[in-house]
Amino acid sequence: MGFWGKILGGVAGFALGGPAGALMGAALGHAADTGAAPGQQRIPVSTADIAALIGGRESLFAVSVVVLSAKLAKVDGVVRREEIDTFKRLFHVPPENLVEVGRLFDRARDSADDYEEFAGKLGEAFADNKAMLEDVLHALVQIARADGPVNKAEGAFLRGVHAQFGLDAAAWERARGAAPRAPGGVAEGDPYAVLGLSRDVGDDEVRAAWKRLMRENHPDSLASKGVPEEFIRRATDKVAQINAAWDRIKRERKL
Template identity: 60%
Template sequence: MGFWGKIIGSTIGFAMGGPFGAMLGASLGHAADEGALRGALPGGANIAAMLGSRETVFAVSVVVLSSKLAKCDGPVKRAEIDAFKTQFRIPPESMRDVGELFDRARDSSEGFESYAQRLGESFAGEPGMLEDVLTALFRVAAADGPVNRAEMEFLGAVHARLGLEPAAWERARGGRPRPDALPPRGEEGSDPYVTLGLSRTASDETVRAAWRQLMRDHHPDSLTARGMSAELVSRATGKVAEINAAWDRIKRERGL
């Protein structure tokens, strides 16, 4: 029995929060239900692509990347597994399938690069989600002590293949939230540019593009299609209202 199996009953936390964090668990559960996790290695990236499911690509990739990261600087430690289980919300009924894939990835000689590349390509239009993955991987790396050189090189390679901007690397490394993931605040006294993750010098076109992207990321219909719970969809409704309020204020200020 693998190391994972020895601690399979330990408590599962939920650190990432929000709709992106929820999708991690939903995707893992979906892929496990479909049996896609059981034969994912070797050649998992290609198998996921042939299935044509972004959920499967996501689920397989985050498990494999987490396992390979934990192994890159020596034997996998319990703290790293606990951190993985905390960062990625795994449904209890999917725990065994996920654990088996984690152990197979740990023991496989296959590289991690193709998984990061496939993940970046599949979710190129959702950089916020990819940044959340990178942030979670940093937390896994730091679970057993300061991030070392081997882990930093691994994370740098993942960052490059996810196609994220340099600012995303700095936020993930420092554990800082994305601008669009800041907690909702009331309209009074809040800065609408902060809500949209922009500076006041941003052009009209940039502001409009940021608003549209945030609406795509947080719209309840989109989250429902991804399998989000009713509670998370309800929370997203509040976020959408905040985004629209910020956009309306900026339009009024600029006379758009």
């Protein structure tokens, strides 16, 4: 079963109630795929347990981004076609999985469960990969803007996700488009902004920031952590951006 294929288990589990139900549904689906009898499975008690049982964090990611996108679209009262189309475009849902993903989207949209539980579970599972969480937040910002300017309800939702993800203020500015993100912005933009630094920091701090960002965004590292292919492609672009910024700073400082 592929990345989005495990969504079907999440749809069934959502009827059990809340994020634990959705994730448990995915876990049970994976157990059935692998031939494991229900009685042989220990009941998951944490995000890490659930992720291990469903075959990696990619399944946790799949369920969580669908639910967060659906609840964001509904937070202002009306889900618009532009928001749905933006979600499908950003997360590249394959045609063969549209039905399953659509069912989970609809159930999440109509449920009374708190989105913060889902954001918290995703933030916990990917706490070692802040760059990927920032990309998810950026995608949610684009969904919120698909039908017009971000309103008060959407803004509060996005701030809540930002907090649950454990991201810093610089990540918020980049996610909402107030700081450079695209590789093309490096040539004429501020290389320190790319690294999330001010110009008055020391050489050691600049070097440490560059190394940290390279670790977080390296495509091989992301692939080993169950990050979807689309985010790996974005990471490749970001690595080029980070390296270009570092090269400019090295030349300026004669490092």
